[in-house]
Amino acid sequence: MSVQAERDTFFVHLRQQAHWRCRIEEAFKQLKHRLSLEHVSGLSQHVVMQDVAAKIFER
Numbered sequence: 001m002s003v004q005a006e007r008d009t010f011f012v013h014l015r016q017q018a019h020w021r022c023r024i025e026e027a028f029k030q031l032k033h034r035l036s037l038e039h040v041s042g043l044s045q046h047v048v049m050q051d052v053a054a055k056i057f058e059r
Helices: 003-035 045-058
Strands: none
Touching: 003 045
């Protein structure tokens, strides 16, 4: 594979990853808005899950 082909392949993959990251970030932003969850009380996955569950059962 030529250097140019490798470079093109790299940029195609990079563009795909950026697209998926954008979609994930937008989905997360919508979820936060729907749950009115602007701040969480910790950084660990466990604490975030507790905060989400508390918001769901709060309704």
